[in-house]
Amino acid sequence: MSVSTVSFGAWAIGGFWGPVDDGESVQALHAAIDSGVNFIDTADVYGDGRSERLIAQLRRERPGETIWVATKAGRRLDTQTADGYTRENLTQWVDDSLRNLDVDTLDLLQLHCPHPDVYDRPEVFGILDDLVSAGKLRYYGVSVETVDEARRAIRYPNVQSVQIIFNMLRLKPADEFFPFAAATGVGVIARVPLASGLLTGKMHSGSRFADDDHRAFNREGERFDKGETFSGVPYDVALEVVADLRMLCPPGMTLAQFALRWILMSPDVTCAIPGAKTAQQARENAAAADLDDLSPAVMAQVRQLYDARVRKVVHAQW
Numbered sequence: 001m002s003v004s005t006v007s008f009g010a011w012a013i014g015g016f017w018g019p020v021d022d023g024e025s026v027q028a029l030h031a032a033i034d035s036g037v038n039f040i041d042t043a044d045v046y047g048d049g050r051s052e053r054l055i056a057q058l059r060r061e062r063p064g065e066t067i068w069v070a071t072k073a074g075r076r077l078d079t080q081t082a083d084g085y086t087r088e089n090l091t092q093w094v095d096d097s098l099r100n101l102d103v104d105t106l107d108l109l110q111l112h113c114p115h116p117d118v119y120d121r122p123e124v125f126g127i128l129d130d131l132v133s134a135g136k137l138r139y140y141g142v143s144v145e146t147v148d149e150a151r152r153a154i155r156y157p158n159v160q161s162v163q164i165i166f167n168m169l170r171l172k173p174a175d176e177f178f179p180f181a182a183a184t185g186v187g188v189i190a191r192v193p194l195a196s197g198l199l200t201g202k203m204h205s206g207s208r209f210a211d212d213d214h215r216a217f218n219r220e221g222e223r224f225d226k227g228e229t230f231s232g233v234p235y236d237v238a239l240e241v242v243a244d245l246r247m248l249c250p251p252g253m254t255l256a257q258f259a260l261r262w263i264l265m266s267p268d269v270t271c272a273i274p275g276a277k278t279a280q281q282a283r284e285n286a287a288a289a290d291l292d293d294l295s296p297a298v299m300a301q302v303r304q305l306y307d308a309r310v311r312k313v314v315h316a317q318w
């Protein structure tokens with residue numbers, strides 16, 4: 001698969017991000033494809049299939065166009081345990097995604113931040129190999145929480161991709177995982193590239209979020225890993241850092257585009273998958289793929305900011 005460097009993350013159009021309108025979500029998907037995006041990341045649990053079904057609708061409305069879709073499985077377990085990754089469960093989750101996406105084969109299935117013990121269970125990866133042989137999966141990969149998990153995942157030779165949080169507030173993967181991914185030829189999918197919207201610069205101390213938006217209910221990890229919300233950086237710390245990043249943003253690009261362009265400066269990243277709820281957001285994000293490179297001086301200043309202000313609150317945890 002040859003995928004767009006700025007692709008599309010379809011969590012927000014499924015659920016847990018406040019109210020969303022399906023018509024507007026489909027318009028956002030179309031705007032992304034019109035802007036050169038050819039790869040969409042989703043999961044079975046995003047709105048209990050809602051996100052996958054909207055993507056199926058998009059594909060029906062664009063016959064003949066190449067639109068790769070990565071989905072995920074594993075989060076339908078009530079409690080994360082390695083024992084939950086049985087042949088029966090994995091087959092059921094894959095069959096449900098095939099039905100929601102209205103396809104015979106999934107382009108890429110990712111284990112969805114599985115229990116850490118799964119990485120020591122070769123039999124789980126053997127089941128995925130069997131699902132490839134059965135024609136239900138074209139490829140499989142893993143979405144991970146930590147750099148350590150990423151390195152453990154790529155010991156399995158048929159893991160084709162690793163999805164990991166990588167953005168201006170999360171630099172560790174560049175230092176401690178990307179060299180390993182490059183050496184094995186594994187694709188790197190950079191998720192949460194805008195730190196849940198923080199890196200667009202639109203948030204402030206008085207910003208309010210709907211009750212069913214994880215930015216209201218998961219800041220301390222109440223429902224899932226707190227790193228998935230604002231990258232796990234305390235909100236007040238992140239706002240201060242974003243104010244400094246604003247000063248580094250080159251003219252001619254928005255802060256969101258600066259954040260995405262910064263990710264693409266890492267040659268080992270296959271793509272970033274910013275979420276978008278509207279056509280305007282999708283277009284703005286996709287346009288980052290065509291912007292000029294950032295200067296070495298700006299890259300160094302972003303790293304200095306991370307080392308001085310952010311490293312201490314995230315580096316050891318993920």
Ligand SMILES: NC(=O)c1ccc[n+]([C@@H]2O[C@H](COP(=O)([O-])OP(=O)(O)OC[C@H]3O[C@@H](n4cnc5c(N)ncnc54)[C@H](OP(=O)(O)O)[C@@H]3O)[C@@H](O)[C@H]2O)c1
Pocket residue numbers: 008009010011012017041042072112113143144163191192193194195196197198200202228256273274275276277280281282284285
């Ligand atoms: N465990 C996992 O595997 C996992 C976990 C998290 C994410 N992901 C994947 O990674 C993707 C990206 O991460 P994410 O969606 O969590 O976070 P993100 O991409 O950092 O932030 C997305 C949110 O930022 C806001 N936004 C996006 N573009 C904008 C723009 N140009 N201007 C202003 N606001 C903008 C939108 O929300 P508002 O308009 O409401 O602010 C959007 O939903 C997800 O969609 C999902 O596919 C996977």
